[in-house]
Amino acid sequence: LKDPAALEDTLYRALRVKAIVVQEDEIEAGPRMKLNxxxxxxxxxxxxxxxxxxxxxxxxxxxxxxxxxxxxxxxxxxxxxxxxxxxxxxxxxxxxxxxxxxxxxxxxxxxxxxxxxxxxxxxxxxxxxxxxxxxxxxxxxxxxxxxxxxxxxxxx
Known part of the structure; x- marks a missing residue:
């Protein structure tokens, strides 16, 4: 939290992973449930x-x-x-x-x-x-x- 650049990079990577998971499990029946x-x-x-x-x-x-x-x-x-x-x-x-x-x-x-x-x-x-x-x-x-x-x- 103290390094804005590191935080931004972490958030960007997390959102990319989330987008992939959501795309692969659109109805929230498998891996996407873990995002909850x-x-x-x-x-x-x-x-x-x-x-x-x-x-x-x-x-x-x-x-x-x-x-x-x-x-x-x-x-x-x-x-x-x-x-x-x-x-x-x-x-x-x-x-x-x-x-x-x-x-x-x-x-x-x-x-x-x-x-x-x-x-x-x-x-x-x-x-x-x-x-x-x-x-x-x-x-x-x-x-x-x-x-x-x-x-x-x-x-x-």
Missing amino acids: LGHTIGHALELLVKDQNPLAHGDAVAVGMMVASEIALNRGWLCPGDYTRIMDLLHLLAPAEHWKDLDSQAVVTATGLDKKRRAGVLHVVLPLEIGHVKVVSDVTEQELIRAIERVKGHGP
Whole structure:
């Protein structure tokens, strides 16, 4: 984040990869689902704050990535070192004043409206390590609430 040229190059390369994945999986049935890391919770946050204090999509997804990282850590899938690196970076990007006061149960309820839900099943992308993720459909409501509460209690 301190080197604008490096950040620009990283973003450019990431967008090129995303464009290729989207082109190869237009209906979001395979590899493209992995691009949704953070989107399940992110979309719920956007929905809950849209009328009072709108949250930018990227900020909402950053919070969702923190929640997903918390779940992965709790499951023993994400090592503490990667978890710390992810959380430290994302706390720089997601302004807490927009979401820290939200009711965790309301956030979980709002995930039920997410377009990523298919046939009543909520698909969540969890990080296994930096650069590798897994799409799961077994995240419980309690896991989500616990992870949201932990994320709300962390950071600046």
